[in-house]
Amino acid sequence: MADRVLTGAVRPWMRLPVAARIAVIYLVARLITTGFLLLAASMSTAASRFGPDPGLDDFVLGWDAQWYWLVAENGYPSVLPRTESGEVAENAWAFMPVFAYLAKYVGFGVWGAGAFVVSLTCGYLACLALYRLLRGRIGRSASMWAVTFFAMGPLAALFQVGYAESLFILLLLIALDLVSRRRYGWLYLLIPVMGYTRPGILAFALFLGLHGILRWSQRRRDPLPAREVVHIVALGALATAVGFSWQIIAGVVTGTPDAYLQTELSWRRNWLADPVAQFVPFEGFVQGAEFWFTQWGMPGWVGWIALALLVTATAWVLSQARAVRRLGADLRLWTASYVLYLLAVFFPQSSLFRLLLPLTPLWGAVAVPRSRVYRIGVLVACLVGQWLWILGMYGIAREYWQVP
Structure with a gap:
């Protein structure tokens, strides 16, 4: 009897179009996240970054959303601000x-409303x-x-706040799908948009290079037409050019050649008593x-030993773990490229969790076991992680390491 009831409930669900099923999952996920945000707001105190009784709009406009709002309203400074030193x-x-x-255009000038709509919409499209x-x-x-894990995961609040992650993940997943289907033409439009949405396009350039090497090594059993060679090389060059262009633009506008790198290092100086004066690849993680x-x-x-063990374990998982191997070579190459990029440019702190979001395809490996x-x-763990992240970053955000 129970089996018949369960089967009767499942059949109508399975008859729904995929887009509708994902819409239901996404809507439920957003309602859960909204509940978590409201609960976190009720626990916020005067000691929190958001003060007592913040509203959901305060969270939408919190943290890095303020910087995006500043860009939309005032553009970029032609004179770099300096510290007392x-x-x-x-x-x-x-x-x-x-x-x-x-976000400004979507919100018809009301930036917060536009940011919320863009993040929310892109989150659903990213699920598709x-x-x-x-x-x-x-x-x-x-x-x-x-x-489901993605929509309800530990970082799912990013689908409802003024961060660029939802848009970037949507563009990235489309780009990875285009590469896997070898429909390279659309990438000429997609890569520049990705590159000027958030940092990470250099990782995609590395991925395209590795993808090209893989295609070349398998060309006898998987033909590689000359036009596809041209596309891969040209797109890799385009992604590389876009990745470095922002540094050039910042240098030209401000008159300071390393303006962008020095700007990124300014955040690192909040953590280190004796920070480096110039950017050195991989030094941040060390x-x-x-x-x-x-x-x-x-x-x-x-810490150095722990970092070496972490890198070794990651390499083993990508090369040997059966569930990860089922994702295919391209997605594993993307994961390796992005992990290497993070190791090269980032200083690990609480924002690292958010920066791991481009590894979203790995949810496929997590979902493989059928039990x-x-x-x-896993779903319960996702929701618990989401609550803890929201509570720490938005509810009781008062410690120096509580930065989303």
């Missing part, structure tokens, strides 16, 4: 223009794109679970590993 201070050059101006990307790799059921383990009362060299108990357990 003469170093470049935090400024708008760290934030790309596409999301900032798109994720399903399309994974369906042929892991099957329909697992792909729908991957979408410094960060030492910094955090020292903060936790351990020798700095323990219902396992999948429900």
